[in-house]
Amino acid sequence: MLLVFSGLPGTGKSTLAREVARRLRAAYLRVDTVEAALLNAGQARVTVEGYAAAYAIAADNLGLSLSVVADCVNPVPETRQAWAEVARQAGAGLLNVEVVCSDRAEHRRRVESRHADAQAHAGKWLPPDWEAVEQWAYQPWPGDVLRVDTARETTQTLAANLLARFQEDS
Numbered sequence: 001m002l003l004v005f006s007g008l009p010g011t012g013k014s015t016l017a018r019e020v021a022r023r024l025r026a027a028y029l030r031v032d033t034v035e036a037a038l039l040n041a042g043q044a045r046v047t048v049e050g051y052a053a054a055y056a057i058a059a060d061n062l063g064l065s066l067s068v069v070a071d072c073v074n075p076v077p078e079t080r081q082a083w084a085e086v087a088r089q090a091g092a093g094l095l096n097v098e099v100v101c102s103d104r105a106e107h108r109r110r111v112e113s114r115h116a117d118a119q120a121h122a123g124k125w126l127p128p129d130w131e132a133v134e135q136w137a138y139q140p141w142p143g144d145v146l147r148v149d150t151a152r153e154t155t156q157t158l159a160a161n162l163l164a165r166f167q168e169d170s
Contacts, residue, residue: 029058055086107133
């Protein structure tokens with residue numbers, strides 16, 4: 001099974017995706033980590049390379065019959081289709097999870113605290129600031145996606161609910 005967690009930075013998708021991966025004992029792929037590694041290895045700029053590497057790593061793990069939890073902004077139809085193709089080629093199920101934070105003040109607080117935290121930086125990679133998040137060209141999902149709002153539920157509750165859904169789809 002391929003579980004793809006999508007959404008704007010600061011919505012809580014990494015926290016939730018990590019918890020779901022931990023509980024499932026699944027491979028965890030964070031596109032930000034891949035992009036940080038590419039930048040720190042000397043790549044001047046990263047565009048589609050981080051996603052392309054993550055697709056390949058996901059395919060390898062799905063080929064080993066491991067579930068994969070992918071954590072990425074996944075902002076446009078092209079990246080969403082690419083994840084669907086990875087699952088299709090591997091013969092794996094796909095669960096798309098769009099993570100949102102409906103409390104704007106809380107979303108902003110999360111983004112600003114992460115951006116200000118030097119531990120959140122990975123060498124040349126920096127998390128976006130609030131202005132960048134507000135200007136992100138994120139296209140909402142038009143249809144088949146499970147939306148999860150992190151503003152009012154704990155990570156533990158949301159993870160348990162998602163795992164129940166995962167069991168239904170397996």
